[in-house]
Amino acid sequence: MTSTEPYRPVATPTGAEKVDRAGAVRRALRSLVAEHGFHGASMSAVAKRAGVATGTAYVHYESKEALVFATYLEVKRELGTAAMSAVDPSASFHERFLTMWFGIYRHLQLEPERARFLVQVDSSPFARPAHQLAMSAYDDPIMAEATPETLALLAPLPLDIIYELGLAPAIRLAASGIELDETALGLIANACWRAMTTA
Amino acid sequence: MTSTEPYRPVATPTGAEKVDRAGAVRRALRSLVAEHGFHGASMSAVAKRAGVATGTAYVHYESKEALVFATYLEVKRELGTAAMSAVDPSASFHERFLTMWFGIYRHLQLEPERARFLVQVDSSPFARPAHQLAMSAYDDPIMAEATPETLALLAPLPLDIIYELGLAPAIRLAASGIELDETALGLIANACWRAMTTA
DNA sequence: GTATAGTGAATGATCATTCAGTCATTGCCA
DNA sequence: TGGCAATGACTGAATGATCATTCACTATAC
Numbered sequence: 001m002t003s004t005e006p007y008r009p010v011a012t013p014t015g016a017e018k019v020d021r022a023g024a025v026r027r028a029l030r031s032l033v034a035e036h037g038f039h040g041a042s043m044s045a046v047a048k049r050a051g052v053a054t055g056t057a058y059v060h061y062e063s064k065e066a067l068v069f070a071t072y073l074e075v076k077r078e079l080g081t082a083a084m085s086a087v088d089p090s091a092s093f094h095e096r097f098l099t100m101w102f103g104i105y106r107h108l109q110l111e112p113e114r115a116r117f118l119v120q121v122d123s124s125p126f127a128r129p130a131h132q133l134a135m136s137a138y139d140d141p142i143m144a145e146a147t148p149e150t151l152a153l154l155a156p157l158p159l160d161i162i163y164e165l166g167l168a169p170a171i172r173l174a175a176s177g178i179e180l181d182e183t184a185l186g187l188i189a190n191a192c193w194r195a196m197t198t199a
Numbered sequence: 200m201t202s203t204e205p206y207r208p209v210a211t212p213t214g215a216e217k218v219d220r221a222g223a224v225r226r227a228l229r230s231l232v233a234e235h236g237f238h239g240a241s242m243s244a245v246a247k248r249a250g251v252a253t254g255t256a257y258v259h260y261e262s263k264e265a266l267v268f269a270t271y272l273e274v275k276r277e278l279g280t281a282a283m284s285a286v287d288p289s290a291s292f293h294e295r296f297l298t299m300w301f302g303i304y305r306h307l308q309l310e311p312e313r314a315r316f317l318v319q320v321d322s323s324p325f326a327r328p329a330h331q332l333a334m335s336a337y338d339d340p341i342m343a344e345a346t347p348e349t350l351a352l353l354a355p356l357p358l359d360i361i362y363e364l365g366l367a368p369a370i371r372l373a374a375s376g377i378e379l380d381e382t383a384l385g386l387i388a389n390a391c392w393r394a395m396t397t398a
Numbered sequence: 399g400t401a402t403a404g405t406g407a408a409t410g411a412t413c414a415t416t417c418a419g420t421c422a423t424t425g426c427c428a
Numbered sequence: 429t430g431g432c433a434a435t436g437a438c439t440g441a442a443t444g445a446t447c448a449t450t451c452a453c454t455a456t457a458c
Binding site for chain 2: 035036037038039040119120122123124125126155156157158160161164165169172173175176178180184187188191192194195196
């Protein structure tokens, strides 16, 4: 039997780094969800944008759900790294917070599709399982900032809410695409600080 | 020709008020989106939950999109009414804000599916057209609070962002389903006030 | 009798997922 | 070293499910 030849090899450009097809699929999901919502992110559309065949996505991910979770985890992890990269551990908590806030905002502003993907997952029914998975899959360096010393400065509220008042606005601002000058950004970051700390 | 008899009349219960099928469809969409996201809210599922035939939804709404917009508009309108219902126009802006904040929160807490529907639409690609439509379709009494006098008390930021810092947290809190005591709620409402007003 | 609301089966499109089959790589034996 | 079987990435057409929307028809209201 046999017949057609449906496999265009790999092209391995000049023996360099191998292509990361799983990563391409994750990025394609990110951008399609950001642009058109989950509705417009079918597996075939994702595969097409990633430049791979539909079946390839399933080589790397068991299901669409698994792909969504993996993508969410990657975005969260990169966000945590970006948030902490410039933080000086010896600075005051207020300064550390502002550095984190701007770290998050700048990171997402550079590629707003990350922010739009995040807010969409976080307000969908995926949110609960995704959070659960994120908590068990890695240590979030942002949450690690919540120590007895810093908590003493914060309003006596659940951590989710502190996060929602303090850092989530940076994500939503980046997702909105609204462009603001340095002054306004500083105003907002400090507004978040005021919201999360005790009056 | 003819054959089957596929029409179970109306039942008009004891000649009382006529059934509001369009409203039932809107409520069904709300609850299904709140529970399972847009993904789980197919027109047939919506119709089934509303207790009507699939075609009935299309008697009242041109398309699924139109139904989503109409539902969004209804929820927004009711929210505006709830926010303002207890506001005393002669009170200070701080007091008026707190009344609005609690008005929103209580209204949504009573039926959290409204809140969950809202946050889901507001972070989907539906958000932009839905906002546009809401702005042109009715006067939002909440936005009418933004007068020269009140704006003087607020941080010099775009109104969307003021809303995001001040009132949106009430919606998200209701959507989260987190139960808090009166003290914590007052803390959060005042945190929002601090965030939106100048330092 | 005309207009309006309602019905649910039928239609065609689209979706997630599967799979038979192709290619590249690797490890193993001679 | 050269040959080769096994492994796993990759492909895209095929499958069955599900979806939005339509429509021929029926009942009710005016």
